[in-house]
Amino acid sequence: MLMDIIKKRHSIRKYTDRQISLGDLETILEAGNYAPNAGGGQRSIIVAVHNAELTEKLGIMNMSAFDRSQLIGNYVSKEQPSVIDDPKIKNGFYGAPTVICIFGQNNFLFREADAFCIAENIVLQAAELDISSCIVSRGEETFASEAGKQLLKEWEIPENYGCVCFVALGYIDGEMPQTKPRRKDRIRIVEG
């Protein structure tokens, strides 16, 4: 059931070294490719880095411009601490061996919405395959350095595109976290 997959998915921030298979990655990318997209334009570009070493390098680049002074009080997760919760975490992809980078066209109003629709399809397909995931932001900052720009050239990302977000993928190290209780009064049904 789709609802079971939706509820079993959690953002995971502790990974083993085990790489995901190319076949599973292809299935996950296919799910991303079939996400809804504004105007049916299919503008986003999706680059999967199926290489633990390069994923780690990118994860460190992802954190290089992280500004802790802008953070506001709340914790993200006690069971799966995020970079906000734990200043010792230096890899924004948390040691996951694969990362999917989602790029959007710079002047397009719905670039972010399109990218996160893709990310959601990706995390749900991954969950069905028992692959753990975490959506990660700071796309632009990650590729702002000379090393980042070089990678964009290698990957043939057009000049007018920028990275919106990432999905880290791998196998959980440890136990699945509990689902946070849902906040009350978020949902209203109006019948007339």
Ligand SMILES: Cc1cc2nc3c(=O)[nH]c(=O)nc-3n(C[C@H](O)[C@H](O)[C@H](O)COP(=O)(O)O)c2cc1C
């Ligand atoms: C737009 C967006 C950006 C996010 N960025 C990050 C991020 O940069 N780093 C991170 O660890 N988690 C990130 N997350 C994951 C959220 O922290 C996570 O979804 C939230 O804490 C709820 O937990 P759950 O996904 O396990 O239900 C992001 C999620 C969304 C939707």
